[in-house]
Amino acid sequence: MIYLHDVWVNWFEGEENGYNVCPFHEWRKSDGIEILDQAPILFLTDKVFRYIENDLQDIPQPLLDQIYQRAYTRKNQERKQLEYACIITNGSAVLAFDTMGYHIPIRKSRLIPRQERLVFDLIKGRTATNYTIPSDTKKEYHILSLPPKYMSGLTRRERQLKQLLMIALDQLEVANCLEEIRYWLTEWLPEEYHSIKRMTFQEAWDTLYDGVAAGWSQKHENFCRQIIKGQSFYEDILERELDPESTKSLRS
Numbered sequence: 001m002i003y004l005h006d007v008w009v010n011w012f013e014g015e016e017n018g019y020n021v022c023p024f025h026e027w028r029k030s031d032g033i034e035i036l037d038q039a040p041i042l043f044l045t046d047k048v049f050r051y052i053e054n055d056l057q058d059i060p061q062p063l064l065d066q067i068y069q070r071a072y073t074r075k076n077q078e079r080k081q082l083e084y085a086c087i088i089t090n091g092s093a094v095l096a097f098d099t100m101g102y103h104i105p106i107r108k109s110r111l112i113p114r115q116e117r118l119v120f121d122l123i124k125g126r127t128a129t130n131y132t133i134p135s136d137t138k139k140e141y142h143i144l145s146l147p148p149k150y151m152s153g154l155t156r157r158e159r160q161l162k163q164l165l166m167i168a169l170d171q172l173e174v175a176n177c178l179e180e181i182r183y184w185l186t187e188w189l190p191e192e193y194h195s196i197k198r199m200t201f202q203e204a205w206d207t208l209y210d211g212v213a214a215g216w217s218q219k220h221e222n223f224c225r226q227i228i229k230g231q232s233f234y235e236d237i238l239e240r241e242l243d244p245e246s247t248k249s250l251r252s
Contacts, residue, residue, distance in 0.1 A: 001040050001041075001066070002040070002122050002123075003038050003039065003040055003041065003070075004038075004039050004041055004115060004118065004119060004122070005037065005038050005039075006035060006036075006037065007035065007036035007039050007087065007096065007115060008033055008034075008035060008111065008112050008115065009036055009096050009109035009111070010022070010024075010027050010031050010032070010033050010034075010109050010110070011032070011034065011098065011107040011108070011109050012108050013106060013107050014056070014106060015108055016054065016056045016145060017054055017145060017148070018050075018053040018054045018095070018108075019148055019152075019159065020151075020159065021095065021108045021109065021110055022156050023110045024110060024112045024113060024250075024251075025249070025251065026156040026249070027249065027250040027251075028246075028249060028250060029248050030246055030247075030248075031250065033250070034073060034075070035073065035075070036071060036073055036074070036085070036096070037074035037079055038071060038072045039070075039071045039085060039086055039096060040066075040067050040070045040071060040086045040087070041086065041087045041088075041089065041119055041122060041123065042063070042066070042067070042086055042087070042088045042129065043088075043090075043091065043123040043127070043128050043129060044088050044090055044128055044129055044130075044131070045128045045129070045130045046090040046091075046128075047130075047133070048060075048063075048129075048131050049089070049090035049093065050090075051133050052088060052095070052097060052105050053093070053095050053108070054139060055139060056104050056105065056106070057104060057134070058103045058104055059084070059099065059103055059104065059105060060131035060132060060133060061103075062131060063131050064084050064099075064103060067085065067086040068083065068084060069082070069083060070086070071084075071085035071086055071098075073085075082098055083099065083100075083101045084098070084099040084101070084103075085098035085099070087111070087119060089119050089120070089123060091120070091123065091128065094110065094119050094120075095108060095109070096108065096110075097109075143166050143169060143170050143173075143209070144163070144166060144167065144170060146162070146163075146166065150213050150214065154216050156247075157241050157247055158216040160237070160241050161216075161220070161221060161224050161238065161241055162220070162224075164228065164234055164238060165212060165220065165223070165227065166212075167234070168224070168227045168228050168234070169205075169209060169212065169227075172184060172205065173205055177201075178200075181201055181205050181208065182197065182199065182204050184208060185204045185207060185208045187223065187226060187227075188208055188211055188212065188223055189207070189211065224238065225238060
């Protein structure tokens, strides 16, 4: 088995989608960076790699057996053994994960570029290992877990705000109030006011979802601010994402 030492990790906990496990250039000074004193490296087939990267399903037991207690974290002078943690790659992407003692990849992290390149160097000449994963593992996306096409090209801040906006839309759908959905669709598309008045709830909600789900712009940001107004928890999240100090890059 091959290992990497002194690995910088920035854990994103409970993230089922790989697009929310931020690359190094999106790491922030406010993030809690840890050091893995030692981590085994596994070269996996693309299917197994994507299964771990983009879901929170059980990791194949033979893979867990192979990495059992082979990783260590270090804080100051204390060295602590991790039950199931390692670095995986498919030859084109790299991901670290830690199950925190469970059988699912609860914490995930990208690596710094220098260490990513080192992983690629270390697997040269090796063959990717395949593990059996459940056959019914087709990823299911929904409003609170958008398909990657809706997040592609967005910054960390934009992804965070878009998820916040989708939470608000989900609340609208659950409330199932015709006048409320027409009101918000009119805020989004004021030029369609007359046609919106004739829409059913489902027509209005589908139109709003389709419009908001695509891309990100200042219009999206303004709409997000409007729709969460008065909900202090969500307003706090939005203000933190718009605060230059709290979102300052680790590299700055």
